Amino acid sequence: MAISLAITLQQIELLRSSLLEWGKIHFRSFxxxxxxxxxxxxxxxxxxxxxxxxxxxxxxxxxxxxxxxxxxxxxxxxxxxxxxxxxxxxxxxxxxxxxxxxxxxxxxxxxxxxxxxxxxxxxxxxxxxxxxxxxxxxNEPEVLLDTNTVRITGRLLGWEVKDSSRRSARFRQALETLLDREHPRDFNYALLDLAHLFCLKRQPPLCGECPLKIWCNYPREGEKPDEHSQ
DNA sequence: GTCCCGCTTG
DNA sequence: CAAGCGGGAC
Structure with a gap:
């Protein structure tokens, strides 16, 4: 599948632990x-x-x-x-x-x-x-697909986010691959918190401090928005 | 996948 | 007013 892709399993594990560490610090306590x-x-x-x-x-x-x-x-x-x-x-x-x-x-x-x-x-x-x-x-290993998690996924993988993305098998599979099945609850909390605190929609995202930035394909300033995807 | 629409907030 | 969200029709 496409996402297995540009990123090795080892890198995915690093990404997960980076996100989980960030999540501990930024956990929103509701x-x-x-x-x-x-x-x-x-x-x-x-x-x-x-x-x-x-x-x-x-x-x-x-x-x-x-x-x-x-x-x-x-x-x-x-x-x-x-x-x-x-x-x-x-x-x-x-x-x-x-x-x-x-x-x-x-x-x-x-x-x-x-x-x-x-x-x-x-x-x-x-x-x-x-x-x-x-x-x-x-703590069941479930993927959460909404506008927030889709936005993060799209930016991370350099995929254009469209109206259909929230129901596309492609985005779902990508999240399934990324999901930390050992810590699904913490992973999803962190993802949601990241979307709300850093990976913003209306304002420019705070990429400089993002725990996922070394894996992320979101266009940095000076570069044109990427197009390889669908 | 695409379009649309009701509802809400900025 | 515009834009965002997400369910439903097609």
């Missing part, structure tokens, strides 16, 4: 990152969907005060959930979460399922959320 409670993590991922962290944190904390466990959530009516979640926008999410709580309580015996197929049957649980829950709650 409440849902300090627990392995699958219910808390699922709630966090659902509330984070297309929503900024800063806006979501107080809502998340209040939400878990009201519904500390799944059974409490499953007993709540929709109107009640509206009060907790309305300020986050994306209001259909409230119905989806209500429905998901019912399914979890009654079809999954009140437990968050660990296998991906089951997770994907839950309304509002996308590929990303299913993978995130499995990785962060159980």
């Amino acid at each position: 409440p849902w990152r300090l627990t392995d409670n699958p219910y808390h993590i699922l709630i966090a991922e659902i509330l984070l969907h297309r929503t900024q962290v800063r806006q979501m944190i107080p809502v998340y904390e209040n939400f878990l005060r009201c519904y500390p466990e799944l059974s409490a959530l499953a007993n709540a009516g929709k109107e009640e959930l509206q009060n907790s979640l309305y300020s986050l926008g994306l209001h259909w999410r409230i119905d989806l979460l209500h429905e998901t709580a019912q399914i979890l309580q009654h079809r999954f015996a009140g437990k968050i399922p660990r296998d991906k197929q089951s997770l994907l049957t839950l309304p509002g649980v996308s590929q990303y959320i299913a993978a995130a829950v499995r990785c962060f709650a159980w």
Whole structure:
């Protein structure tokens, strides 16, 4: 495959450890990152969907005060959930979460399922959320594909990022190859933190301090953006 | 893969 | 207003 490529396995291992070391230092400490409670993590991922962290944190904390466990959530009516979640926008999410709580309580015996197929049957649980829950709650080796991880991957490998990239097998395989299967949770945290702190989208990325810079194909100043890719 | 669209933030 | 995100239709 293409990515095995320009970089040897040994180099990939170096890249991983470099990223993990950076991740330890720059770890963003959020409440849902300090627990392995699958219910808390699922709630966090659902509330984070297309929503900024800063806006979501107080809502998340209040939400878990009201519904500390799944059974409490499953007993709540929709109107009640509206009060907790309305300020986050994306209001259909409230119905989806209500429905998901019912399914979890009654079809999954009140437990968050660990296998991906089951997770994907839950309304509002996308590929990303299913993978995130499995990785962060159980440290399963899951790849997370979103605009952030796709941006890093594209820059790293010198691949143009297009609208289709987030669903392309090519980008997914690249991340599968890069993923540290010994430390999937730490690897993905580091990747997400790198995207938010260094490998920026709107502003120029902080390449000078990037732990991946010696492997990265992102055009440096003075060079033209690369084109070899697709 | 491409286009589109609803929703949100800057 | 523009741009970003991500799910869905095609």
